[in-house]
Amino acid sequence: MIDSVGLKLAPVDYLILALYFVFVLGIGWFIRRRVSSSSDFLTSGRSVPVWITSLAFLAANLGAQEVIGMCASGAKYGIMTAHFYWVGAVPAMIFVGIFMMPFYYGSRARSVPEYLKLRFDEKTRTLNAVTFAVMTVFSSGISMYALGLLFQLVLGWNFTTSVLLSAAIVLVYTFMGGLTSAIYNEVLQFFLIILGFAPLAILAVDKAGGWGGIAARIPQPMTHSWVYLSKASENTMGLEVFGLVFGLGFVQSFGYWCTDFLVVQRAMAADSMSSARRTPVLAAFPKMIMPFIVIIPGIAAVALSSAGVGYAIPPKAGGGLDYDQAMTTLMAQFYPSGMLGVGLTALMASFMSGMAGNVTAFNTVWTYDIYQGHIVKNAPDSHYLWVARITTVVGVGLSIAAAYLATHFNNIMDFLQLIFSFVNAPLLATFLLGMFWKRATANGAFIGLFSGTAAAAATHGLTLAEGKGGWLGTVVYSFPATMAQNFWIAIFAWATCFVVTILVSSVTRPKPDSELHNLVYGLTDIAHDGSLPWYKRPGPLAVVVVAALLVLNVLFW
Amino acid sequence: MDLRATIGYFFSLIGILVLGTGLATDYRAPLVRANVNLYTGLVLLAFGAVMLLLARMGRQSR
16 A cells, blocks of 8 residues: 555635535536426436537546546656647547537437437447446446545545545436536536646646746657657657557547547537537637646656656556656645645546536436337336436446446456447447448448457457557567557557448448438538628637647647 | 526635635645745636626626
8 A cells, every 4th residue: 555645634625625515516406496307307408508518528528537647648658648639639529510410419319329220220229328338337437446546545535435425426416407417517617627727737837947947857759749750669659640640639539529428418418509519619629728737737747756846756556657646746746725625626526527427428328228229118208207317326326336346356447448448439430431421321330330349359469569468369560559559459440340331331221311311411401500600600610729729739849 | 597607606715715725824835935825716716706797797688
């Protein structure tokens, strides 16, 4: 057991945390009156204004693992970590808003798997629904485990207490107000995360002597995002441009942001088609600046460690540095009691926003796609509302169980996370073909998805990186880093699904055009919005985002 | 429920708590010479006030 880093909290810190709990529960309490049907509970009755859905879209992804993990990656890989935002997430968010939302929202599907049912068939939907349900339970369990461990390490809090307390609060507010309550809280949590972490970035960078001072103390490849990408051996991630742009940028990021119901659900709760399309585009603005709040502190931590000011990233029990502790140790050194309470509450908020995202996505997919799809098909709506509420309780219970499973079988969890990272890659091919090629057939999609996943497993089994993979016996190729291996696995999974879906589709019978209205490009009416001012139209907003993105990439070239 | 008002009250309250801590005590973080709570408390309070103002403007325009 590693000693706690000795964070001492004052009463004011606990008071801030308590105040936060009161507010999140209070939001749930006020929203509960709005819930009278299963669609109020699970889809917010498609009535949420766009500024709220867009911030919730971002916050649902901003879980504790994202915050802690991105800070850790900043410390390990440097500014190249920003590619997850500037090459990955932001372009993907633009794409899902501009090109895919007309079909998600226009089809009137209540979930991503339900879109697959409308576009393809029941078996494709069920495959996606079951994988997704299992995935969300485990991801929220894993992040609960990470949070409990961190609070134990930093504050000396009991693991069981912090896990159960935070899960109970999420359960109460999602149980009372459903998706609307989760979304409203995510907006509060979003602002808390920004205001709680941003001062840390400013203080840490200032102490390290500004960006110039940081650049002088750490290896060159850590302060440039593109310069060292021409050779895989020269940069920190072991990547070259193709692996980065196609693997991370296209397959992994588009796979997540364009197909994962956890985020797409927020946009689908918007009050109109225009709002739904603008949701991810507007979310891209704050997403772009997140690297300054979560990655830069990690880089500053590396510089501070060599500056002899009394800060060092703590070592890991088994050797090396424990980068996951970079964020919390910085807080301990830069925040006095008072602001420290805000910082820790922000960490708690990020955990809760991620977990509530998982829970609300899980109960929708379970209730509509699995329960209503297979178990009880034609019950009155009040029955499904009841099932949705019960599922919320069960979902939180399963997450807690998964968190405890993680404390006992850490290797299994590593393996599961690896599997999850491949699920979305083939799915992206299925959605792209499903939405933009009306000839794609149900059997093509189903067989394509299976072959894509098999290709992912095979690639992992035949390649080796940092001792991982290669379980098929022969090693065909060795990657310099697991990061590179993951991207290539995703690329092979995507390409296999893409090709197999096309091949099988061309020999199977497609759905007639009459059944594909509002589901496929060419058979969907996309409303013209030319009469609105530019800032209310997704297209012009996207152009502004892309321009800002180019500037950021050049600045950190 | 106006979410802007809720967020406004929340940040005003924690802003007052943090600012108050900065005024009443001299808590210093190990690596910072300044009294951080004074500055961050002001920022939190200002953000809360802006959200409350937005909520008020929203009510009037309706």
